[in-house]
Amino acid sequence: MAKGIIVIDPGHGGTASVGGSDPNHAVSPSGMTEKALTLAIGLRLRDAILAANAAGHQVTVFMTRVTDENLGLAARAHVARDRNADLFLSIHFNGFNGIARGVEAFVRPAANGNVNLAADTAFAAKVQKRVFQAIKARDGNTKDRGVKQLKLGVLDDAALGNTAASHRCRACLLEIEFMDVPAVDQLLNTGPNAAVVRSEIAAAIKDAVLDELT
Amino acid sequence: MPRRRSLAVSLLFVGVVGCGTPSPSPLATYRPFYTFQDRRGDARGSLTGDYQWAESSATLQEAAARWKEFLGRHTPPNGEYQDAFERNYVRSAQYELMRVEYLLGNTAEGDALLRELEDVQGRQ
Numbered sequence: 001m002a003k004g005i006i007v008i009d010p011g012h013g014g015t016a017s018v019g020g021s022d023p024n025h026a027v028s029p030s031g032m033t034e035k036a037l038t039l040a041i042g043l044r045l046r047d048a049i050l051a052a053n054a055a056g057h058q059v060t061v062f063m064t065r066v067t068d069e070n071l072g073l074a075a076r077a078h079v080a081r082d083r084n085a086d087l088f089l090s091i092h093f094n095g096f097n098g099i100a101r102g103v104e105a106f107v108r109p110a111a112n113g114n115v116n117l118a119a120d121t122a123f124a125a126k127v128q129k130r131v132f133q134a135i136k137a138r139d140g141n142t143k144d145r146g147v148k149q150l151k152l153g154v155l156d157d158a159a160l161g162n163t164a165a166s167h168r169c170r171a172c173l174l175e176i177e178f179m180d181v182p183a184v185d186q187l188l189n190t191g192p193n194a195a196v197v198r199s200e201i202a203a204a205i206k207d208a209v210l211d212e213l214t
Numbered sequence: 215m216p217r218r219r220s221l222a223v224s225l226l227f228v229g230v231v232g233c234g235t236p237s238p239s240p241l242a243t244y245r246p247f248y249t250f251q252d253r254r255g256d257a258r259g260s261l262t263g264d265y266q267w268a269e270s271s272a273t274l275q276e277a278a279a280r281w282k283e284f285l286g287r288h289t290p291p292n293g294e295y296q297d298a299f300e301r302n303y304v305r306s307a308q309y310e311l312m313r314v315e316y317l318l319g320n321t322a323e324g325d326a327l328l329r330e331l332e333d334v335q336g337r338q
Contacts, residue, residue, distance in 0.1 A: 020291075020296060022300075025261070025296070025299040026299055094299055096303075097248055097250045099249075150298070150301060151293050152294070152295050153294035173298075175298045
């Protein structure tokens with residue numbers, strides 16, 4: 001049975017930049033904003049984990065936000081520090097030129113102060129793999145972009161409460177798909193199965209979290 | 215072939231090979247490498263709006279100036295990115311500027327950007 005504490009961080013939010021966090025980045029062809037979609041998936045993930053607790057798991061969930069508000073990057077990480085979290089997952093959607101596709105996850109490089117790179121990478125790989133498989137089952141055109149290293153402010157170990165001596169919190173940032181691609185917009189927002197696909201993605205992340213905390 | 219004519223042909227060959235392909239004029243038409251389907255016309259000052267402004271440059275000279283301004287404004291402080299979206303735009307702007315510098319014949323400036331971007335030697 002899984003046991004532990006996770007902080008779910010739906011990326012962006014609100015209407016103004018706060019502490020290095022812009023209110024929104026990607027926008028779908030139908031007009032769906034990244035900040036709304038990250039919150040929708042985050043809330044579904046929370047509910048999926050809480051439902052799993054009914055089966056005997058003991059996973060406590062905290063959200064960095066549950067409404068359309070923005071928090072600074074450090075403030076998001078501080079939720080994990082202050083709640084003594086085992087896992088911190090920042091949820092985002094990607095975007096570039098309306099063509100690029102794929103699922104990828106990011107961890108902070110050791111050169112940029114990551115004191116538990118291997119543990120972060122293992123957690124990120126579980127999440128990325130499960131989400132890729134869930135989307136691949138619906139759309140064969142997605143791509144496995146794997147786990148990469150990037151200096152991301154929200155994954156700063158000092159802000160997460162990790163030190164070289166004590167580093168219980170594993171953290172990663174998940175880029176679920178490129179939401180500026182019309183086919184992805186249809187999959188996640190406008191298609192007849194959009195709600196089901198969102199739930200499948202949340203369930204895939206939930207499975208990875210339970211696996212990580214078991 | 216007369217000796218003098220042969221020498222002239224040889225010098226012409228050496229001249230062409232030695233000079234290589236001439237650099238385009240700074241006023242040559244600029245065409246960005248990355249092509250975007252989305253043309254929402256985001257506001258100037260935003261990451262995407264400024265990117266669209268830079269990529270719509272008319273000439274190589276204008277493109278160099280605009281990409282430099284874009285990178286000066288949107289490269290995150292201390293290299294702390296928010297997410298991959300931001301990194302995609304900043305990184306592609308670096309590639310666009312590097313390409314423009316080479317097209318303008320500014321090899322040193324292009325190489326400086328290449329050194330920042332290349333990861334073959336293990337740089338992140």
